[in-house]
Amino acid sequence: MAMKGQEDPHQLLHRLVVKILQRKEDKVIAEFQHVLRVISSNFSLTVEPDEFQVLEKIKKKLALQGHANDAVRFMQLYRQLQEQAVLANRWAVLYLLFELYQDPRKKRPKVTESRAFFSHGLASHATSTPYVARNTHAGQQPYNTPSSKHYSVSSSGIGTGISSITADSRPSSIPSFAPTPGYNLAERDVQSMGTRLAKIMTSSQPAEHIMHRSLLPSQAQVVDRSVYTIGEDENYLNESSEGAILRELVYIFQGIDGKMIKFDQSEEAYRIDKQIGVARAVRDQVHKQAELGWLHDKIKKYTENRNKDKTFGLVGQSFIAALQEELTEYYRLLSVLQAQLKQEDDEGMQSDPRCSLTLLRLSVWVLDPKQRLKWLAQLVDYCKDKKGGALSSAIHSYAMHGDPDVHGLMQHVLKLAAYPIQHFIDKWIYDGQLEDRCHEFFVAADPTVKDVGLWHERYSLRKSMIPSFLSMEQASKILLIGKSINFIRQVCHDHSVLNGQNKLNKEMLKKDHRSELLFNQDLDGGFQEIINTVYKETSKHLLDIFFSKYKFLDHLKAMRRYLLLGQGDFIKHLMDLLEDDLAKPANVLYLHNVTGVLETAIRGTNAQYDDPGILKRLDVRLLEVSPGDTGWDIFSLDYHVDGPIATVFKSECIIMYLRAFNFLWRAKRMEYILAQVWRGQMTYARMLKAIPEMAPVLHQCHMIAAEMIYFVQQMQYYINFEVLECAWCELWKQVTNAQDLDHIISAHEDFLDTIIKRSLLDPESTRLLTQLRAIFDLIIQYQSAQETMYKKALNELEAQQKMRNLITTRTQEGKWGESEKEEEAEKKRKANFICQVLPGCRAQFRVLSQSYQDMVQKFLVMLTEHNDESLKLLAVRLDFNEIYKAKEPKLRSPMIYHKQRKRVY
Template sequence: MSFSSTGGTSGRSNYKDIYVLLDRLCKSFEGAKGGNHKDILRHVTQYISNCPSALGSTLPYDESSLLSKITQHLNAAQASGISHTQTVSKGLLGNTSGTQSNAALFLNLNEQLKSSQLEARQRNALLTFLFFMADTKYSQENGCQSNVSASSTLSRAHYSNPNASLPPNNTMHALRGHMLQKAQPLPLSPQTSVGGASNLYNSKEINHKIPMLRQSSYQAGSQSGSENDTTSSASMIPAAASTQYAIKSGLGHDFNKILCTQNNINDNMVQNVIYAFTGIQGKYLKKDVVSGKFKLDVKAKNLNVVQAGMLLRLSELGYYHDLVQSYTDMKSGLCALGLMGQGFISALRNELTKYYGMVALLQEQLNKQKQVEKTNVFNSTTIRPERLTLMKILVWSVDPLQRLQLLASIAEACQEKKGGALASTVHGFLNNGNPMVKSLAKELLLAICGPLYQMLTKWLLEGEICDPHGEFFIECLVEVGPDRLWHDKYRVRSSMLPNFVSSDMAHKILVTGKSINFLCEICQDKHPVKGRDELKQCIEENAEHIFSSVADTKLHSTIDSIYLNTSKRVLDIVMGPHKLLEHLQAMRRYLLLGQGDFIGILMENLKSELDKPAKELYSYDLSSIMDAAIRSTNAQYDDPEILNHLDVRIMSPCEGDIGWDILSLQYTVRGPLATMLEPSMCIYQVLFKPLWRMKHMEFVLSSKIWKDQKCNSKPLRPMAAELDRVLYRLHLFTSEMIHFIHQMQYYILFEVIECSWAELQEKVQHAKALDDILNAHDEFLTTIKCGAFLDSNSGELCHNMETVYEGIVRLEVWQDKFYELCFRELNARKEYQKNILESEKTGKFGITAEKKLERDQENKIFEQTLSSLDKSLENIGGDYEKAVRCFLLALNSNNDHNLQLFGIRLDFNEYYKKRDQRLGVPLTFEHMRMSNIYFNNNKSLLGSRIN
């Protein structure tokens, strides 16, 4: 029965009056000699507190009928003259004066109850309860008793006819049966005893507090002072069960039977809930075929709304159990993959095993509860355990439900993932602020990473990858041969890299295992790695350190130590016995033309061969010439082992190529050096070709064009008057080209190659690992490639430089024709003068007219040819000058200040600047940016402007 509809101070005082009224009523039942009225009061208050709507929606009488019957009952009791009736009246109505009847006093009290704003239904239930209790006690004191079956029959007949007279020996039984059948227990708090009506028979030694009229106590709690204390004391009643009272009063058997029925129903619901916890259907809960969730069985019609709601709420735990269990079934297609996935599945199964253990404890408690009820129904001295109810299970299920929900959420995120991707997914839950989520994610992550630790240990200590499912973040390419072991055989698989392993740490792990493989397979060094035992112990004891976001843990330090130890061993081997630095020095000297005397002698010795068509060359002929060049220069003092790696290579010729176009020097590396330097050798070949061509142009200008000019100047002095104009132009263009080539050689061979080599040597001295040397070497080659205008951003420079080279080649061809013409004319003139002198000696005077005419004709042809060659030379010079001006403009507009300075040196006297207005305009940053865009995107427009 609930009295919470009003609230306020008046409501709370009414609750106190009602409690006092019930106390007096129970005392009146017992009479002056009775001592068990507190037991009756405890049962009444407990029943009202636990079952506020016990009488349901169908009360046996309406308010007017109840008032009429109670009035008749009081009048009859007052008129009977029985002593106990006076006691009842006093207990019910208090001390009254003789001037007012008991019925009138009761009606006054009822009016006061109406004025308390109590709901009509609750007031009607209270009146019904008071009437039944008074009438039953009255009947019992008069010794009016009958058997249970008769009472039940009469009670049913009485309910079917509300106007019928109430049997005096049956009312209390009828009321109890009606209330128990209609009761709808409310959910209890965890602090409240949920034993239900069975606590009626608890031992007297078990003392506990039951809230009387729970809402009255709650409202009274907001008051202070004496009122709060009074209300609190009135709302908490000491409880001690009294089975003897129930038996003595003649109510024990039937009441216990009803309680047993209710307990059986409760036990059945609890059993169904326990079944549902493990995904098993029961009497009340069935599975939905589509969603997999539990729903109430349509045949279960004896459940009230509260019970149905609690069953559905508890069945949610079974749904999440089934969901988690599905992620552990390999046939479902939802579980994680690979060895690390099996670790995750194993962790989920362990969690389910713990969950089954808790469910088994519930089942054991329920079995004990049923056993106790069967064997100790009327044994009042037995201490019974608290009953297992739906409310208790609901309180118990909070933590397991939350844990299963988290497991289901994590498992759903991890489905069909493997390896590092799986570990990264679970590691993401460590960032959750909930400690329970972090703890659970850490447990799962440790289980997942078990196979990862094994693969990591094997890789770091033995250089082997045991990864049948492709989960490790280090990948081995089996199709790659040992000659590419260091660069291409092993790599980091980014898709399998856990997010708690940084890229720097992954690189160290990669290099460590790769170094061990390199030492064992290439260098045949199979000594064990230093720090092997420390790493194993660290992984066993501090496995969770790898999850740290800061690489300052003991595990990270151990990995760093092994990385440094293995790298140092590799470095010592390649720098010592295998002479890595000496070989790099040799490639710089021979392939990058650093050995100047050797290159000069080689070109001079090969000139006759290389001037031939490409198809007429043979590599063995060129090799012998190269060996002769080595013996003729300082190269002969180099280590023979180094020289044995040097050879001549003839590339595949194209149509029209000559020997200069297809010749290349080759440096062959073997053993461990081949593994390390193999990718770089093709870059050396790319660099050798433009450097060789530049050196060839320098050789053409100095050893061919300029040398021919110096040697032919004296023989051609007789023709100086005719040749001075052409020779002046020839000498001018030659000087320009020599200056350009010398500056180009100085820039590339010294400022680019030599300076980069000095940086490489410094980095090699401070290197801690082989990769440091190789990275420095790659940077060295990249710098040279950029400085030689071979990178993607130097296309215009390379094109202009090639145009300059073409002008030099054209000048060489033109000079050959020119000197051929000059010497032919010179010889013809000498022959003509010789014929004149011989004719004079014979007494003839001069030569015939025909020969003179022929000589004049030849002289005229010579003048015409010379004029044509002069124009041709002017065209060659013009094209060359345009190419140089474009080259200078590209240098000046480049963002690299070194190239800008190089352009200044090329035009040191501002000769080209005066002849090209574009070179005279100051280039701001905006101009430089626009110039780059101009040259990169508008080559055709540039050509039209130059022409």
């Protein structure tokens, strides 16, 4: 902008305003006054000289007002300006243009609510001189009318940057300044101001540096920490000292807005009003310290909201109490600060500046509280949706901090918050009481479950509520202790006092640091010692009741003897008594008849010497009838359990016992049948010597029977010794050495699982079990075929004996022994027996023998393919002479594989 000789800076500036606003000269008086004050002001720059940012603001302003074409034209002019090397401070020019473009008619805040535009006062010759346009008509009122407002500015203060000169910081009507009496604005003063503006626009130095150098010496040397606010009832600028900021900061620390510092919703922080001219360093310092108020509000809001939540629980309320305790300590510090400020106000000028409270000293005072509140605010954020044990775990995670100050703070909070958990644990492990109305304890109870399912279903663990300072093993033991107490009281109906627990409880109540034992287990094993002692005492008391009062071991032996066929004489006698009844169709078998036979078998064997309470529980159960079933298929023994022992012998366990009994009963029946077959063979072998033609058939029967007997004996040995007896020894060892009822239940379930799995009753062995039952069915067919053969052979033997007796009788009477006709009939009968009956029997036995061998061979192949090593060894034992191995290549592969492995090693 070049200066013309005939035009002074005043006129140039006026023309520039008219050009920009595109109004008449008499319509830009207010804007010109504003520009004149800006140029004549002594200010310190607080806005970053970002040319691009100002450019974007201008473009956005034009676009929002619908002047897109003007925005394009502006960018073209800006590019042309960039090509010119005349202006070095384009940013200052752009910012001035942007400020001039703001609409002065826009609604402004009231004068009483606004802040000072500048921190430094204007020079008297620049601010107090009114301006009247040259073309003002004679009847037009000048701008320095008595109704116009004026400002009285102190000569001291910290300058404000150009950021204070915004549309929101200007009043709705620019007031004129009352002239100082006896002083008129000389033309040279106006020229100096115009020269200063031109220097700003053309100089390569920063604008704020040029303005600072152009100040009067008295203005440039003023240094103070004062701010200026517009008085509510006065028409002049009111100076507020640093003490005013300090007093407001103390209120901000408590979440109370002041006149200068208020909460900004957009930034979610406390900020000094943008309309107040404050040095950037002071503003930044205030904003940093005002963060303390934001932290206080965050914590206080959390405590107030959670106090209204009735489901937050005792742990949450303890946490709130810990936070409020920290806030109370914080309020004590604020009271000290307020007392210090009050004392300084009372002393006034007499106070020692070295001891007075300043922003810098205040930052030192609040440094430690700020750190504490910052950690508490982070903790509040992390614990926002947590309660109970999960809340204590969150606090404990913050307590595992390397900083000793943070660790001490979180330990103190955790100590208060974890106290209800300690209370829950004490009531649970000593009294079995669960006082958890808000579901915040890690032990959960289902009140709808009856006493029968107390141990398995009523109580459980809430894994999400297990505190992190407790291990899963400790939580399980705590659950087990309280569950044992309730089981003793409600199921076993034992209300005796546990002396060991009471003694330990009294000793531990004497310790003041008891709650700290809970979350300081890495340094002190006291809590683990408490849990172990109470656990041993409670479990020992429960097992004593279980073994002595309810005779659990006797019931366990009864299951082994009767349902698992361990009482041999009883099972043999029962089969003898039931043989005729069980051979009938299943639909003609009646329970009361079979029950009577059971009582007879008990009285006729050593079973009669068992405890009457046990024999009373032994009963008969008839299974569901299917078409074609016989009594053997539906008969089963049963054992009734109730009371505490039903906790071990659950309904699922009883079903597993019945499955095992049916399998063992079927295998026992095969042994019983083959024993009868062997006795019949020994008896009929001597009787049928009279029929020499029977020898080959009998030999064939003996061979088949021998194979079947060996197979069944090996299966019985495997089941009775390798499965039942080994599993029973392990069960007995586990039960007698058990530490609690859960160990007994677990050992018993493992025992049944072993029996089910190794007795081919698990899903994996379904094909094996089906094949084995087919072999058992073939044995029954063999028994039937042999009985038919013996019946026919006995008929033939009886016919021959009858004929011999007839011949002997006739001979003794002196008659012929037999007639020709009788002789012919006898020969025909013998021929029919030898040529038709015996070959048919031999063919039938040959088919049975081949079918049996094929089934056994297939069964052996299945055994070798099974994953259980004991079943593979059973296959080796069943094929002891390797006959089946010679026939089936699949049986040779595993053996060759094992031999090759031996050679390698």
